[in-house]
Amino acid sequence: MTGFVRSYTHEHGGRVATLFLLFLLAIYIFITSGFTGFAFVCATPLIILFAYIAFKQSYIIFWTLLIVNYNVQFFSFNEWLPNGIPLSAYNELIEITLIAIAIIDIRKDHHWGRAINMMSFAIxxxxxxxxxxxxxxxxxxxxxxxxxxxxxxxxxxxxxxxxxxxxxxxxxxxxxxxxxxxxxxxxxxxxxxxxxxxxxxxxxxxxxxxxxxxxxxxxxxxxxxxxxxxxxxxxxxxxxxxxxxxxxxxxxxxxxxxxxxxxxxxxxxxxxxxxxxxxxxxxxxxxxxxxxxxxxxxxxxxxxxxxxxxxxxxxxxxxxxxxxxxxxxxxxxxxxxxxxxxxxxxINQATMAKYLKEAPWGIGxxxxxxxxxxxxxxxxxxxxxxxxxxxxxxxxxxxxxxxxxxxxxxxxxxxxxxxxxxxxxxxxxxxxxxxxxxxxxxxxxxxxxxxxxxxxxxxxxxxxxxxxxxxxxxxxxxxxxxxxxxxxxxxxxxxxxxxxxxxxxx
Incomplete structure (x- = not known):
């Protein structure tokens, strides 16, 4: 197992570095979203199950993203979601998972070059x-x-x-x-x-x-x-x-x-x-x-x-x-x-314009x-x-x-x-x-x-x-x-x- 990890790291150093950055980003999102260490431990079994499904059937995760994105507000207002988790965290963690899968899965050409276009430049x-x-x-x-x-x-x-x-x-x-x-x-x-x-x-x-x-x-x-x-x-x-x-x-x-x-x-x-x-x-x-x-x-x-x-x-x-x-x-x-x-x-916009004259970068x-x-x-x-x-x-x-x-x-x-x-x-x-x-x-x-x-x-x-x-x-x-x-x-x-x-x- 150790040999496989060393071999993969040696051959795909860029992928490993990117994955590590994504992992750090996911952890930071957890922290800034208000997750506690105890909540993370409790969620670990679900995270492991989610990761297993993700690597076996990545498109299930993609379709899940669409459904979650469309209904998360609806579920939240009807109190069908656990308390304390910001709505943005659901989308972000699924998206990070999908990107991580594409980086790890070397069996398929994921056409990363298609993401380089006028839209990506504008973003x-x-x-x-x-x-x-x-x-x-x-x-x-x-x-x-x-x-x-x-x-x-x-x-x-x-x-x-x-x-x-x-x-x-x-x-x-x-x-x-x-x-x-x-x-x-x-x-x-x-x-x-x-x-x-x-x-x-x-x-x-x-x-x-x-x-x-x-x-x-x-x-x-x-x-x-x-x-x-x-x-x-x-x-x-x-x-x-x-x-x-x-x-x-x-x-x-x-x-x-x-x-x-x-x-x-x-x-x-x-x-x-x-x-x-x-x-x-x-x-x-x-x-x-x-x-x-x-x-x-x-x-x-x-x-x-x-x-x-x-x-x-x-x-x-x-x-x-x-x-x-x-x-x-x-x-x-x-x-x-x-x-x-x-x-x-x-009237409100006129008031804003008055104050924003002195704040060209906004209030932050x-x-x-x-x-x-x-x-x-x-x-x-x-x-x-x-x-x-x-x-x-x-x-x-x-x-x-x-x-x-x-x-x-x-x-x-x-x-x-x-x-x-x-x-x-x-x-x-x-x-x-x-x-x-x-x-x-x-x-x-x-x-x-x-x-x-x-x-x-x-x-x-x-x-x-x-x-x-x-x-x-x-x-x-x-x-x-x-x-x-x-x-x-x-x-x-x-x-x-x-x-x-x-x-x-x-």
């Missing part, structure tokens, strides 16, 4: 900016490495995990297809839970949330349903982006059953979006469609989308038709210049409400609840950080759109890529209006989806073969069905 820019924030002491509280690291993990380093995991594990047409189906099933479960909340009723935990956050989820006598998500805004923006993605994938798919499945999924998720009562969600949906107008390069697709968008805008902004409907009235308020909620946001990553002393002039910034992801970035990293963040987001989206426009020749594969690009653009608009971009389950889904777009050119040749084989089977089934039908008439 690197953002990560470097956030790394520099460790020296930001604008509030004169001293440098707190632990607080900085927690924030750094949540808004920057998790993107590194995501692009690595998706670049490595989305490596075949079958895996890509399974990924889309699992995501669709998870989205349909959220639709089911919305139906349950609306027509069957809320459970005890959900009722408690309504009473605790009534002003958020109970507006003018209307319940804003949040399904399995943290809040209605998160659900609405996610549903808008998800519905755009599945509708576009369905419309461009060549497989009849999958086309029907994805279009139905998109329409049902779109229905769920309206139940959330999230005003910006409708704008997210149309933003995603507008991006597809460019990516489709087709007047046949572009014309009806533009006409539909113009009609919907005129309907909501310049008429009172359907004002008696709760959902329509809620969506129409987004176009009301005198809306009280919008005015409060404007990891600074939370209540940590800045009352006599400190930046206490106002630490206590104002950010009304969007961009505002959160602006407060904590200043105009410098916000600029780098916006440039990074633009670069990764532009690079993905370029791939869809100019590199992919297969129409159905380009449709998948376009769906992910449009969903990402929709979520960015959602992030402008609400703090949702890094909320569960959005980060992994939409940044992961964009990472998949960068992998698609490597899969195109195999996709052509996969598609032709599947189409041949589809045609054979049609032929046999027709023969059986004709035979029954004789």
């Amino acid at each position: 690197l820019l953002w990560v470097l900016l956030c790394a520099l924030e460790i020296f930001n002491d604008t509030c004169r509280l001293g440098i707190n490495v632990n607080a900085w690291f927690i924030g750094f993990r949540l808004i920057a380093f998790q993107l590194v995990y995501i692009i690595l995991v998706f670049s490595i594990y989305i490596d075949s047409p079958e895996i890509l297809t399974n990924y889309l189906k699992i995501w669709a099933i998870l989205s349909l479960f959220s639709v089911y839970w919305t139906i349950k909340q609306k027509y069957i009723g809320l459970n005890s935990f959900e009722n408690a949330r309504i009473h605790a956050y009534g002003s958020t989820h109970f507006v003018n006598g209307i319940v804003r349903y949040w399904s399995t998500f943290s809040d209605a805004a998160n659900y609405g923006c996610n549903a808008a982006a998800t519905s755009v993605c599945f509708l576009l994938i369905g419309l461009t798919s060549k497989f009849t059953k999958e086309r029907i499945f994805y279009i139905i999924t998109g329409l049902l998720v779109l229905w769920g979006m309206f139940q959330s009562g999230t005003r910006v969600a409708l704008a997210c949906f149309f933003a995603g469609l507008m991006v597809y107008v460019v990516l489709s390069k087709s007047v046949k697709f572009a014309a009806p989308i533009i006409i539909f968008g113009v009609v919907a805008f005129v309907f909501l902004a310049f008429t009172n038709i359907g004002q008696g409907n709760n959902q329509i009235r809620r969506m129409r308020s987004a176009f009301n210049k005198n809306d009280a909620s919008a005015n409060v946001r404007t 990553i990891g600074i939370r409400s209540g940590e800045v002393p009352a006599r400190n002039k930046y206490v106002v910034l630490s206590n104002i609840a950010p009304d969007s992801e961009y505002v959160y970035i602006w407060i904590h990293t200043g105009r410098i950080g916000l600029t780098v963040f916006l440039v990074s987001m633009f670069l990764m989206l532009a690079g993905a759109c370029w791939i869809v426009l100019f590199k992919l020749r297969n129409k159905s594969l380009a449709g998948i890529g376009a769906g992910f690009c449009c969903a990402f653009a929709a979520m960015q608009l959602g992030a402008y209006g609400n703090q949702v971009l890094y909320q569960y389950p959005n980060g992994l889904i939409f940044f992961g989806g964009l990472a998949i777009v960068y992998v698609l050119p490597y899969l195109e040749k195999d996709w052509e073969t996969y598609e032709q084989t599947k189409l041949a089977k589809q045609e054979e089934k049609k032929r046999l069905k027709l023969e059986k039908k004709l035979a029954s008439r004789v």
Whole structure:
């Protein structure tokens, strides 16, 4: 055994060093997440079992990541998770495990080079900016490495995990297809839970949330349903982006059953979006469609989308038709210049701008409400609840950080759109890529209006989806073969069905 370890270390020194760094990172996450030594000892049997399954069937762990990411918030609010474990720890430890497996498993080429692209460059820019924030002491509280690291993990380093995991594990047409189906099933479960909340009723935990956050989820006598998500805004923006993605994938798919499945999924998720009562969600949906107008390069697709968008805008902004409907009235308020909620946001942002003039690097990553002393002039910034992801970035990293963040987001989206426009020749594969690009653009608009971009389950889904777009050119040749084989089977089934039908008439 010792000889094997020495031999492996000698031949794969870089892998061993990387694994050691990942191990240290995992331990540090345990420590900063609030795990005690006793908790670690108690969890050891589960960790060993998890590691065994991981090395035997790594894709089980990948699918587990998707399911955990989508439902961890839901499980937490229903108190189905152990106390004291931060929600971010679940994703991070699974992602580290997946990366470690890829490093150790020398039997397979994991195509690490696929992770080197415009998106990884954009992420690197953002990560470097956030790394520099460790020296930001604008509030004169001293440098707190632990607080900085927690924030750094949540808004920057998790993107590194995501692009690595998706670049490595989305490596075949079958895996890509399974990924889309699992995501669709998870989205349909959220639709089911919305139906349950609306027509069957809320459970005890959900009722408690309504009473605790009534002003958020109970507006003018209307319940804003949040399904399995943290809040209605998160659900609405996610549903808008998800519905755009599945509708576009369905419309461009060549497989009849999958086309029907994805279009139905998109329409049902779109229905769920309206139940959330999230005003910006409708704008997210149309933003995603507008991006597809460019990516489709087709007047046949572009014309009806533009006409539909113009009609919907005129309907909501310049008429009172359907004002008696709760959902329509809620969506129409987004176009009301005198809306009280919008005015409060404007006032808050004006206050932030005044203080942030003297803080180009922001108040610092990891600074939370209540940590800045009352006599400190930046206490106002630490206590104002950010009304969007961009505002959160602006407060904590200043105009410098916000600029780098916006440039990074633009670069990764532009690079993905370029791939869809100019590199992919297969129409159905380009449709998948376009769906992910449009969903990402929709979520960015959602992030402008609400703090949702890094909320569960959005980060992994939409940044992961964009990472998949960068992998698609490597899969195109195999996709052509996969598609032709599947189409041949589809045609054979049609032929046999027709023969059986004709035979029954004789």
